[in-house]
Amino acid sequence: MQGSDRMRQQELGGGDFAGRVVVLLGGGSGLGRAVARAVCAQGGEVILGGRTAEKLEETAAELGSQVSWMQVDTSDPGSLERFFSRVEHLDFLFNTTGDYVTGPLRELSFEEAESAFRAKFWGQYLAVKYALPKMAQDGAVVLMAGADGARPTVATPAYVACNAALEGLARGLAVELAPIRVNALSPGAMDGNFWSTRRPEEARREAFERYSRLNVLGRVGTEEEVARAVLFLFLNSYTTGTTLYVDGGLSMR
Numbered sequence: 001m002q003g004s005d006r007m008r009q010q011e012l013g014g015g016d017f018a019g020r021v022v023v024l025l026g027g028g029s030g031l032g033r034a035v036a037r038a039v040c041a042q043g044g045e046v047i048l049g050g051r052t053a054e055k056l057e058e059t060a061a062e063l064g065s066q067v068s069w070m071q072v073d074t075s076d077p078g079s080l081e082r083f084f085s086r087v088e089h090l091d092f093l094f095n096t097t098g099d100y101v102t103g104p105l106r107e108l109s110f111e112e113a114e115s116a117f118r119a120k121f122w123g124q125y126l127a128v129k130y131a132l133p134k135m136a137q138d139g140a141v142v143l144m145a146g147a148d149g150a151r152p153t154v155a156t157p158a159y160v161a162c163n164a165a166l167e168g169l170a171r172g173l174a175v176e177l178a179p180i181r182v183n184a185l186s187p188g189a190m191d192g193n194f195w196s197t198r199r200p201e202e203a204r205r206e207a208f209e210r211y212s213r214l215n216v217l218g219r220v221g222t223e224e225e226v227a228r229a230v231l232f233l234f235l236n237s238y239t240t241g242t243t244l245y246v247d248g249g250l251s252m253r
């Protein structure tokens, strides 16, 4: 769609995302699903990716005909390449995928320690590589990092380094891919699917108390608060190569 057509469609009440295609890898749950809801509410088209068909199907059924989905394993470069070969065009990309292990240097095996880089860093790097030929020049990528990269609250050095590396990747890609904009998002702890499915109740409560004690706002965040920040980074036409901390002030303490 041409810029003038897009503006006309938005004036007609189609929403900020009218005529725009958003690819959400990991969008079958959690933060990605919250972004999918927000984009659909503003008239956008969403393509979801993930490993589990049921989750993707459920999200698509909730949100309606603007949403389609395809299975992909972002830890497999061939799978990512096939996924994007079936995407005709996209304007925006956000990727929350990746299973990884966190923990101290003294306790993790090398395979566990490097899992964050393998799953979270290289998965996002390769997704951008394969998405790029299909991306609109006025489009944007939001990389998923994490506020622990700037302000570690527990000993998990490889995971901290992975998040910091993703912030660096945003700066590097912003230079290479301009005028496509690339930014990183670094959330603190957000109450939602990640914590309820990946951590036992006791560990979740301990972490939420710790984050609430350490940040400025005295509480954990919500998935919707992240979604609003992602939409800002998609649409703000003069923001690139930066990191947005949606962390209740954690990273500055």
Ligand SMILES: NC(=O)c1ccc[n+]([C@@H]2O[C@H](COP(=O)([O-])OP(=O)(O)OC[C@H]3O[C@@H](n4cnc5c(N)ncnc54)[C@H](OP(=O)(O)O)[C@@H]3O)[C@@H](O)[C@H]2O)c1
Pocket: 025, 026, 027, 028, 029, 030, 031, 032, 049, 050, 051, 052, 053, 055, 072, 073, 074, 075, 096, 097, 098, 099, 120, 144, 145, 146, 147, 186, 187, 188, 189, 190, 191, 192, 193, 194, 195
């Ligand atoms: N929630 C927070 O508090 C928080 C804070 C800071 C940073 N983050 C970052 O946010 C990301 C997690 O997002 P979330 O909170 O929305 O958690 P989530 O609900 O667990 O979402 C992750 C999604 O990624 C998919 N996925 C995982 N591995 C995949 C793979 N190899 N290929 C394709 N899809 C895969 C999962 O679905 P399948 O398993 O079905 O594939 C799932 O839908 C992580 O990078 C995490 O470091 C989260």
